[in-house]
Amino acid sequence: GAVVSQHPSRVICKSGTSVKIECRSLDFQATTMFWYRQFPKQSLMLMATSNEGSKATYEQGVEKDKFLINHASLTLSTLTVTSAHPEDSSFYICSARVVEGAEAFFGQGTRLTVV
């Protein structure tokens, strides 16, 4: 299957700093990438949808100024958690899709810990 690489897999940062997470589709071009957040023992909550070259669409309740998403190319999307706080600690997962409606391929996730 198609491969999506997410980096870093783990990051610890100090409160107030910003963290960037990268999501790359390695062997296909992703017209759409999704960013999810997964709390312990809970499901994946969709944060935002990004299409290459356009602004991301955020789900209700997700602060777009806090979670900056850039989808600069068909193989790369980034999520920047700005001014991180301990409550932002979570598991962030990206997925990438080629065709509308088709299955998405998932990265391995990034565990963010804000101390």
Added chain:
Amino acid sequence: AQSVSQHNHHVILSEAASLELGCNYSYGGTVNLFWYVQYPGQHLQLLLKYFSGDPLVKGIKGFEAEFIKSKFSFNLRKPSVQWSDTAEYFCAVNARTGGFKTIFGAGTRLFVKA
């Protein structure tokens, strides 16, 4: 609001037992349905998917799922589980009415006793 419900949060089975995990969705119109699996320490992997055609879908590792449109259900089954099936299973749906955003159920943690 569009949603996906998984009935069982935790399931414990012995090896060779049969498995059925329930999934119901609330979406209007045509839907695309998926089951994903997340093994401990690994990323999500697609088990199987349904877009159209035969409502009984066969996936990897002996899993299958049946789409019953009248019941808005897409239950996952496996006749005989193995210890290696221990994982978390997520039902997911996307649809044109939802902008093709994939929405996940809460997940079911399956533990298979050897």
